[in-house]
Amino acid sequence: DADVTQTPRNRITKTGKRIMLECSQTKGHDRMYWYRQDPGLGLRLIYYSFDVKDINKGEISDGYSVSRQAQAKFSLSLESAIPNQTALYFCATGGSAQETQYFGPGTRLLVL
Amino acid sequence: DQQVKQNSPSLSVQEGRISILNCDYTNSMFDYFLWYKKYPAEGPTFLISISSIKDKNEDGRFTVFLNKSAKHLSLHIVPSQPGDSAVYFCAASARDSNYQLIWGAGTKLIIKP
Numbered sequence: 001d002a003d004v005t006q007t008p009r010n011r012i013t014k015t016g017k018r019i020m021l022e023c024s025q026t027k028g029h030d031r032m033y034w035y036r037q038d039p040g041l042g043l044r045l046i047y048y049s050f051d052v053k054d055i056n057k058g059e060i061s062d063g064y065s066v067s068r069q070a071q072a073k074f075s076l077s078l079e080s081a082i083p084n085q086t087a088l089y090f091c092a093t094g095g096s097a098q099e100t101q102y103f104g105p106g107t108r109l110l111v112l
Numbered sequence: 113d114q115q116v117k118q119n120s121p122s123l124s125v126q127e128g129r130i131s132i133l134n135c136d137y138t139n140s141m142f143d144y145f146l147w148y149k150k151y152p153a154e155g156p157t158f159l160i161s162i163s164s165i166k167d168k169n170e171d172g173r174f175t176v177f178l179n180k181s182a183k184h185l186s187l188h189i190v191p192s193q194p195g196d197s198a199v200y201f202c203a204a205s206a207r208d209s210n211y212q213l214i215w216g217a218g219t220k221l222i223i224k225p
Binding site: 040041042044045048058090092100103104106 | 121
């Protein structure tokens with residue numbers, strides 16, 4: 001079984017809809033991250049969490065919110081989706097500051 | 113303003129030869145650098161890292177070189193194998209920003225038979 005899972009893997013939605021992307025991990029890591037990747041760009045950090053009670057904004061948090069339901073679960077919500085949120089979204093986990101981040105397989109989101 | 117730049121979107125190398133992927137950065141506070149590899153339909157996977165106190169780190173066929181004065185790092189793969197065909201991302205982090213990773217845009221490496 002994969003250490004970091006993301007659901008759904010693919011999603012098509014319409015402008016204005018609220019959607020949630022979910023991430024679960026079995027690595028026992030405290031740190032979890034949400035990134036988005038756009039063509040021709042590297043990954044950009046949306047939100048990150050160092051533990052259940054700690055949530056931090058990343059580089060591009062506008063239009064997104066997150067919830068850390070448990071150590072193993074970190075969900076990303078788009079409150080009112082817009083077309084420029086069409087992207088590939090990755091969840092990642094890490095054990096400590098410099099420790100390697102482990103990524104899920106990604107969710108491909110299309111906002112029409 | 114991109115703090116981490118990978119100026120080659122793609123690179124084609126003959127199997128068995130050396131692949132050299134380059135990365136430049138602008139933030140002198142970066143003190144930890146990583147390379148990740150990504151296959152289609154998968155998330156990035158960690159490949160190799162280097163701290164700013166070193167100028168070289170080697171792991172099997174993979175070696176990362178860091179030139180702090182030039183703000184440049186490179187990944188060498190020797191010998192290149194077909195399974196090395198993937199997108200390679202350079203990422204950098206700094207202690208004063210909680211080691212948040214700043215990513216380059218990636219270089220697609222194609223290994224030709």
